[in-house]
Amino acid sequence: MFPELSIERIFRRELDSLPLPAERLWVPNRQSGPSAIVAVSVVCAALVLIIAAAGLVRDASGAATEPRGAVSTPTSLPSRPTCAPPAFGANGRCVTFLPNAVRNPAQGYNLTIPGEWRETQMPPGTEPVVPDRQSASPSLTAPFLLDRHVFTARPAQEWVSLTTVNVAPAWDLDVQVWDRQGRSAQEWSLTFGPCDHTTVNYGPVGCVERTETIRGVSALATTVSSISGYQATSYYIERGDQMLILRYWTDRNTPPPAGVTNATLEGIVHSIGLV
Amino acid sequence: MATTITTERWEQLYRQEFARVYRALLAVLRDPDRALDALQDAFVSGLRKPPAEDADLAGWLFVVAVRSGRRGLRRPFLRLDHARSLISKDEIDALLDRMEVGRLLDGLTERQRAMVVAQFYLGLDHRDIARHFGVKTGTVSATLAQAKARMRAEVRNVS
Numbered sequence: 001m002f003p004e005l006s007i008e009r010i011f012r013r014e015l016d017s018l019p020l021p022a023e024r025l026w027v028p029n030r031q032s033g034p035s036a037i038v039a040v041s042v043v044c045a046a047l048v049l050i051i052a053a054a055g056l057v058r059d060a061s062g063a064a065t066e067p068r069g070a071v072s073t074p075t076s077l078p079s080r081p082t083c084a085p086p087a088f089g090a091n092g093r094c095v096t097f098l099p100n101a102v103r104n105p106a107q108g109y110n111l112t113i114p115g116e117w118r119e120t121q122m123p124p125g126t127e128p129v130v131p132d133r134q135s136a137s138p139s140l141t142a143p144f145l146l147d148r149h150v151f152t153a154r155p156a157q158e159w160v161s162l163t164t165v166n167v168a169p170a171w172d173l174d175v176q177v178w179d180r181q182g183r184s185a186q187e188w189s190l191t192f193g194p195c196d197h198t199t200v201n202y203g204p205v206g207c208v209e210r211t212e213t214i215r216g217v218s219a220l221a222t223t224v225s226s227i228s229g230y231q232a233t234s235y236y237i238e239r240g241d242q243m244l245i246l247r248y249w250t251d252r253n254t255p256p257p258a259g260v261t262n263a264t265l266e267g268i269v270h271s272i273g274l275v
Numbered sequence: 276m277a278t279t280i281t282t283e284r285w286e287q288l289y290r291q292e293f294a295r296v297y298r299a300l301l302a303v304l305r306d307p308d309r310a311l312d313a314l315q316d317a318f319v320s321g322l323r324k325p326p327a328e329d330a331d332l333a334g335w336l337f338v339v340a341v342r343s344g345r346r347g348l349r350r351p352f353l354r355l356d357h358a359r360s361l362i363s364k365d366e367i368d369a370l371l372d373r374m375e376v377g378r379l380l381d382g383l384t385e386r387q388r389a390m391v392v393a394q395f396y397l398g399l400d401h402r403d404i405a406r407h408f409g410v411k412t413g414t415v416s417a418t419l420a421q422a423k424a425r426m427r428a429e430v431r432n433v434s
Contacts, residue, residue, distance in 0.1 A: 010375055015376060018367070
């Protein structure tokens with residue numbers, strides 16, 4: 001029998017990696033004739049004059065009737081759409097950026113990140129380390145770390161102010177590829193990950209471990225919670241001699257960027273396609 | 276039947292479905308410019324006469340675009356900022372040839388490819404495919420059966 005279920009997965013996995021054209025090539029752009037432009041311009045100019053005139057009248061009357069120091073509130077403001085982040089208002093509409101495909105052909109994976117996300121560079125010379133074991137874990141430095149990309153929704157300045165030496169800020173996604181040195185995903189998570197049994201002594205929850213299938217690939221997922229309010233979630237995927245790790249931190253003491261939630265991060269992780 | 280899909284809603288739906296339908300068209304037409312033209316023609320067709328309901332828009336766009344891709348229609352009244360795709364037909368061909376799916380589809384006719392992609396990638400069932408393509412369900416079943424037989428043979432040849 002034809003393996004239709006697996007073939008559907010293969011279709012999705014492979015075709016989802018096909019490149020898209022630049023947005024400017026396909027986003028609809030309404031065309032107006034010159035007469036329409038003139039008409040619209042005239043109407044806009046007239047509106048501006050009316051609003052300016054109304055403002056002058058109001059200022060004049062307000063100066064006489066309102067007490068000194070009172071704040072004048074316009075009776076009517078141009079209506080602006082109320083957009084739930086990550087959407088933002090533009091030309092009277094709520095707009096969201098289209099998601100971006102991130103391809104890493106060298107390490108054989110693709111990700112889809114929301115349009116307002118971007119890749120950011122960790123400070124030069126930094127390597128991810130096991131908490132509290134920085135000096136005791138020489139095996140975790142290069143060349144065993146093969147590749148690392150950090151994705152964020154924060155503006156550059158905000159991001160820099162939150163970054164510590166090695167750890168991407170809360171609400172970012174850290175994607176690392178390591179030489180797994182013969183370790184399984186579980187062994188890795190228990191020795192080098194935030195679930196390291198020698199260091200997980202914080203928080204009442206400890207390490208919660210589960211196995212998930214992400215787009216046909218088995219992944220070990222661990223979550224470590226702390227009393228202070230942060231939580232580290234890591235996904236470990238064995239790939240030949242390599243270990244692909246997707247990790248993010250959430251922290252109730254660090255406000256997430258607008259529109260970013262656990263679901264956003266999980267969505268990015270679960271968009272991964274392995275090629 | 277009167278439709279309630281406004282122009283704004285149509286644009287929104289188009290943006291939502293673009294990536295999926297464009298990739299499906301790439302798999303069928305194997306030509307980025309043709310896929311883009313065809314999909315934009317489908318978008319304009321939808322502006323003129325939108326489908327009756329929001330549901331299954333990807334299937335509607337896909338089939339209208341496949342037909343447009345065959346006819347080579349041009350967009351007449353709504354201008355889309357349009358330049359040639361940055362990736363060439365040869366690059367897409369090479370990319371598809373490296374993919375398991377690309378190799379499987381390569382041995383099929385364009386019509387077979389369209390139905391296979393509609394089923395396996397866009398997730399349409401036989402009845403939906405028949406409705407969109409304007410053919411009987413039996414025709415879809417037969418076409419897909421032939422396509423699957425060819426794909427099986429391709430798999431056997433490779434292994």
